Amino acid sequence: MKVGIVGLGLMGGSFALALKKEFKKRDERLKIVGLDHNMQHSLEALELNIVDKITDDIHDLLNLDLILLAIPVNAILKTLPALKDASQNTTIIDFGSTKEKIVNAIPKEIRPNFIAAHPMTGTEKSGPTAADRKLYRGKVIVLCDTEENDKEHLFFAKDLLRDIGMKIIKMDAKEHDRHAAFISHMPHAVSYALANSVLKQEQKREILALAGGGFKDMSRIAKSTPNMWIDIFAQNRENLLNATECFIQELQQFQEYVKQEDWESVREWILNANRLHEII
Amino acid sequence: MKVGIVGLGLMGGSFALALKKEFKKRDERLKIVGLDHNMQHSLEALELNIVDKITDDIHDLLNLDLILLAIPVNAILKTLPALKDASQNTTIIDFGSTKEKIVNAIPKEIRPNFIAAHPMTGTEKSGPTAADRKLYRGKVIVLCDTEENDKEHLFFAKDLLRDIGMKIIKMDAKEHDRHAAFISHMPHAVSYALANSVLKQEQKREILALAGGGFKDMSRIAKSTPNMWIDIFAQNRENLLNATECFIQELQQFQEYVKQEDWESVREWILNANRLHEII
Numbered sequence: 001m002k003v004g005i006v007g008l009g010l011m012g013g014s015f016a017l018a019l020k021k022e023f024k025k026r027d028e029r030l031k032i033v034g035l036d037h038n039m040q041h042s043l044e045a046l047e048l049n050i051v052d053k054i055t056d057d058i059h060d061l062l063n064l065d066l067i068l069l070a071i072p073v074n075a076i077l078k079t080l081p082a083l084k085d086a087s088q089n090t091t092i093i094d095f096g097s098t099k100e101k102i103v104n105a106i107p108k109e110i111r112p113n114f115i116a117a118h119p120m121t122g123t124e125k126s127g128p129t130a131a132d133r134k135l136y137r138g139k140v141i142v143l144c145d146t147e148e149n150d151k152e153h154l155f156f157a158k159d160l161l162r163d164i165g166m167k168i169i170k171m172d173a174k175e176h177d178r179h180a181a182f183i184s185h186m187p188h189a190v191s192y193a194l195a196n197s198v199l200k201q202e203q204k205r206e207i208l209a210l211a212g213g214g215f216k217d218m219s220r221i222a223k224s225t226p227n228m229w230i231d232i233f234a235q236n237r238e239n240l241l242n243a244t245e246c247f248i249q250e251l252q253q254f255q256e257y258v259k260q261e262d263w264e265s266v267r268e269w270i271l272n273a274n275r276l277h278e279i280i
Numbered sequence: 281m282k283v284g285i286v287g288l289g290l291m292g293g294s295f296a297l298a299l300k301k302e303f304k305k306r307d308e309r310l311k312i313v314g315l316d317h318n319m320q321h322s323l324e325a326l327e328l329n330i331v332d333k334i335t336d337d338i339h340d341l342l343n344l345d346l347i348l349l350a351i352p353v354n355a356i357l358k359t360l361p362a363l364k365d366a367s368q369n370t371t372i373i374d375f376g377s378t379k380e381k382i383v384n385a386i387p388k389e390i391r392p393n394f395i396a397a398h399p400m401t402g403t404e405k406s407g408p409t410a411a412d413r414k415l416y417r418g419k420v421i422v423l424c425d426t427e428e429n430d431k432e433h434l435f436f437a438k439d440l441l442r443d444i445g446m447k448i449i450k451m452d453a454k455e456h457d458r459h460a461a462f463i464s465h466m467p468h469a470v471s472y473a474l475a476n477s478v479l480k481q482e483q484k485r486e487i488l489a490l491a492g493g494g495f496k497d498m499s500r501i502a503k504s505t506p507n508m509w510i511d512i513f514a515q516n517r518e519n520l521l522n523a524t525e526c527f528i529q530e531l532q533q534f535q536e537y538v539k540q541e542d543w544e545s546v547r548e549w550i551l552n553a554n555r556l557h558e559i560i
Contacts, residue, residue: 002324120492140489170491181480183490187474187498192468193531195553201462201526204559207421209449210463211560212400217497218467223557226550230543237538244535246481248528251473255524259515270506273475277503279484280491 001030003221004061005068008036008045010122011095012070013131016228018164021133033061034244045128055077062086066160069094074231077105084109091153097123097180097228098235099144099173112150115157115172118142121180122186124223137165185232188221188249189240195222281310284341285348286359288316288325290403291375292350293411296330298444301413308448313341325408346440349374355513357385357460362388371433373397377460377508378515379424379453391476392430395437396453398422398460399446404503424453461519465512466527468501475502 003019005012016032023030034051035058036042042054061067062085069076073096083092084107093115096102106114121139123130141161146154158168171179198207198219211219233240257265283299285292296312303310314331315320315338322334341347348357353376363372364387373395376382386394401419403410421441426434438448451459478487478499491499505539513520537545 052363060513084510120490122492139492140286142489171489179482179486179490183487183495184429184492186477187282187495187535189531190470190474191494192550192553193497193527193534194470195456195556196549197460197523197527197530199552199555201523201529202459206459207463208558209422209451210400210459212402212419212464214442214471214501215467216560217465217555218471221494221560222553224550225554226547229550230546234541234543235545240444241535241538243477243481244538247473247477248531248535250477250480251469251524251528254469254473255521255528258513258521258524261514261517263514266510266513267478270472270509271303272479273472273502274505275479276475276487276499279487280427280474280496280499 001028001066002033002064003030003068004033004035004052004064005070006035006058006061007069007071008034008038008041008050008128009070009126010130010132010135011035011119012068013045013048013050013128014133014135015068015070015095015164016045017131017133018136019160022163028136030253031062033123035061041128048128050128050131058082059085062090064090066090066156067092069096072096072099072228072231073102073235076102080105080107083107086110088112088113091115091156093157095119097184097232099142099176099180101143101235103148104141109234111148114151115146115149115154116144117157118144118163118176120184124221126225126228136161139166140169142169142171142176144171144176146170177236178239181236181243182246185236185240186243188224188229189233189244190247191219191222195219281308281346282313282344283310283346283348284313284315284344285331285350286341287314287337287349287351287355288314288318288321288330288408289350289406290410290412291399292348293325293330293408294413294415295348295350295375295444296325297411298416299411299440302443313344313555315341328408328411330408330411338362339365342370342466344370346436347372349376352376352508352511353382353515355376356382357372360385362393363387366390366393368393371395371436371456373437375399377512379422379456379460381515383425383428383453391428393433394418395426395429395434396424397437397441398424398456398465405502406505406508416441419446420449421446422449422451422456424451424456426450457516458519461516461523462526466523467515467521468504468509469513469524470527471499471502475499492534 032051033053045051076096103116119141312331313333325331356376399421
């Protein structure tokens with residue numbers, strides 16, 4: 001199988017390593033061509049044996065069996081027009097964290113080939129050196145608007161994703177973005193806001209002294225670099241603003257209870273939050 | 281050594297197990313008497329060999345070498361008057377997460393004996409079954425207003441805390457509460473608010489599908505039970521409201537940038553949050 005991976009960071013690099021492991025197990029041949037506008041990343045990916053070859057021309061990928069787009073969501077939008085001449089036999093998967101704008105921008109020539117996916121995994125690290133062949137194992141991947149896909153491309157993609165250990169869930173792209181705003185995008189904004197408010201008020205000594213597991217967990221994703229997240233916030237702007245507003249209202253409700261020393265309501269409010277325990 | 285532990289939950293239970301491990305290593309005798317108003321917890325602590333004996337009368341502890349108060353902060357305030365008859369040889373340590381109200385309420389008879397401490401560790405679990413002898417290892421413990429302590433009691437407490445692997449930091453009680461509001465108490469309120477806003481808007485299927493590592497980390501402490509946290513919020517009310525307000529302002533600033541599609545300011549804001557990486 002010949003695979004082109006656009007974007008050799010954490011997501012693309014980890015996908016390459018997972019495929020390599022799987023094909024070695026099957027004793028089948030696999031060739032991975034990488035493309036990344038960051039030359040340093042390209043060279044690192046070659047050195048680390050994540051890819052077998054590097055190209056800087058996306059046309060070199062258009063006749064491969066599979067193309068993976070593992071780049072920030074605005075970069076996906078910019079890349080889509082160049083993919084319209086891809087072979088009808090080429091399956092294309094994108095790993096963007098927003099889906100509605102992407103599915104609306106897929107050129108009609110490749111709509112049957114194009115699997116719009118969002119893998120629910122990642123870390124705060126980035127670049128090929130962060131790649132981890134186990135990143136996808138046991139994790140959920142959401143496939144959106146699959147009714148637009150050709151069955152063969154869809155089955156091929158699903159088999160491959162399952163082979164590297166992922167659990168597949170289907171969702172409407174528009175719904176996906178609304179849900180992702182609440183469960184993923186807004187929490188990232190909250191983590192950044194938490195880090196910023198603490199950095200503004202506190203000194204290094206006190207942060208080091210008082211940061212227990214709770215604060216460390218809550219601020220971990222505040223270490224994520226802006227590149228990917230600005231694109232996501234921009235593409236999912238309306239849903240994000242709505243989710244952030246709901247969250248702020250919830251916290252203001254808490255403030256009101258505390259101001260009024262209404263501890264019985266605080267208890268109810270906490271007990272309600274504890275219900276999350278029953279789900280995850 | 282004879283130790284009385286008031287409160288046989290996660291914190292008290294873990295302290296007992298850590299002491300037992302340490303004294304076994306030293307080949308010294310240790311006897312631990314437990315007190316917990318929850319009879320179920322008392323019996324579990326006995327069965328799990330966390331304590332050697334149970335009592336329901338605090339006077340049984342007043343002549344031991346050490347008394348640990350590992351109960352919610354309001355319960356500490358209520359217990360303090362009963363400790364005023366403790367022996368001058370008894371060292372008393374409290375593990376409350378707020379410190380100012382507690383140090384102000386210590387009876388003068390035992391002020392030299394009383395070490396006001398806040399261990400920066402814990403989990404979202406509770407009860408004796410959650411006890412873990414490694415809970416304190418490598419973690420920071422903040423000791424407040426130690427200039428009020430008798431040197432012998434202070435040295436004894438510091439040695440013991442270091443023996444179970446803790447790193448000691450000193451802080452003024454009032455300052456501690458202001459810092460803890462930002463770095464510990466407000467983040468808990470934020471996690472509860474996050475859980476509540478998501479539970480209000482989202483169904484179980486979507487939460488399960490889309491909850492990646494980021495959301496799981498950020499909502500973990502929203503599983504903490506109300507008992508301990510209502511007391512903390514109540515005792516540190518002013519500082520908590522101030523920290524929560526600073527946090528909301530930070531998030532509202534982000535909302536404003538997003539509304540205005542001012543992505544350059546969002547980038548600056550995120551890069552600033554990323555600085556936390558240099559500290560923890």
